[in-house]
Amino acid sequence: MNIGVLCPHCGLMQMNRPACKSCGAPLSDSALAPSPSFTPSTPQEIRYAPDPPDGHPLPLKGGSEGAVAARLSFHGKGGELFGIYLINIFLSLITLGIYYFWGKVKIRNYLFSRMEFWQERFVYHGTGKELLVGFLKALVLFFIPLYSLNAAPALLETGLMFQAVATGLAYGIVMVFVPLAMVGARRYRLSRTSWRGIRFSFRGVSWDFVKIFGLGSILSTLTLGLYFPFFDAKRYDFMVSHSYFGNQKFGFSGRGKDLFRPFLLAILLTLPTLGLYWFWYWAKRQRYYWEHTTCGPVR
Template sequence: MATTLLETEKKTTAFSFTGKGSELFAIEIVNFLLTLVTLGLYYPWAKAKTLQYLYRRTELAGSPFTFHGTGKEMFIGFIKGMGIFALLFSFLVLGAFADVPFVKVLFIFIFLVGLLVLIPVALHGMMNYRTSRTSWRGIYMGYRGELSDMVSTYLVGTFLTVITFGIYGPWFVVKIRKEMIDNVRFGNVRLRYVGDGADLLLIHIKGYFLSIFTLGIYLFWYAKELLQFFTNNIVVLQDDKYCRLQCSVTGWEVLKLTVGNLFIVVFTLGLGIPWATTRTMSLIMHKTVMSGHFDADALVQTEEGYDSAMYESMSDMMDIGII
């Protein structure tokens, strides 16, 4: 294994981002206007157009990714998601107006438990949809995780985090990432997440105290440490060889990016968000490589389609992003 590792580290495959703020702004301003005049109904199509642009401007080894999701799929998912949320909130409303204390507590309990379970369900569905709608050089990604595993991992992690007053949190985050990333397939390539909760806890402790001692200046290096922890622990397995992602962003670069984005967004009254987005994507992608063996020509299509965007929309409503 040591020999294989030394051999694979000789090769790097680079990511890049070629998007421009002006191009994204043109898409977003149209999206905003159409979403406004349709009272929000256009949002799924707006999100699809934004994702399609960001994906095709993100490249690996000079070839762009493609997002095949459509506004129609996301709209159907949006309607289904709204229905589930409406059902859950009906229990909250019934509980609020119930006269019998037991019934009041029961309905509110059902609402809280339902909302808690909905989070891992949304994450699972989002991964299924987003990966199945992503391709590179014609090869589709896929997700093979089991819903029961995601729900049990999330509920157990939440319980342990609560009873340990947050101490278990880093292990919880790592286990969720492992559940999501370990089940991703990219043709005949598999992903693995090898991060450890203890390392993440140390990053948090170090970041917390140094940020206080430096009056907040270390926050940018703290963000860099987290980005590298979440990126550099992703391993890509292909046949009997592997490589891993490596992000070389520095704290100073994060500081310049953050301050620059803040000025852009504030002084343009929010109109500069597309430029802030493309600047962020550009820095991260240009500073990330796959180090080791990766043979694009050996990729073989293995994944089946999955067209339900319901939980993609629900993850938006709950402000859950891809971890």
């Protein structure tokens, strides 16, 4: 996947154009940027710069002036987001909760449009109607059957055998629906997200995740929660390793055993710190996951 043109004269990475905006050298097909597997010998060898103001080239050759760091930044403001939340709450109340889904889309639109990478903003393409339809499907396929199984024994005044069967069926529905919902939510969010006009996607098989979720839940229960870091890493690995940006695949190289000791420490410090140490654990976990997540050759 080509992301721009590399000037053969000054080494500036830029959008496709007839001539280099820095040194004026002509650009041809041979100057197309290398594939993501290419690794420059020095950090200054390839740079990405914005369009020059008023048609004047930026003085990037041999220096870093005007260069744009490949860093994710956020340009939102708390006051703006708070205003959106207030409007969403008001409209949700007067519409008996129906507007909630459109309000959620407004928040996502705001957050995504304020995130910037290489001077390009992310775009969210979801709609409130899609979220509402998804909720109605979950209501029919999950919440109503689950409520019926839980309420039926009491309403029908059945025996212990029927209650045990109903409880087992309810547990089975939860163990199947929750992982399916997690995969569906990730597939939807990624398919509705783009950067530079390129869509993200998720290509994992839902039932593979159901197996991971079911086995991990059972082992976590049998080990009194000690298996959770391994289970958590397997879940994250599945979600990440089946995600794509265009044709570039994400990857995850982390291992659950690396988080076992911090997890065990968090358990031991739960009572002495009144549970506050878990904030440090989740921060360490998230940092570890990000550091071991890749997209193509980029970490």
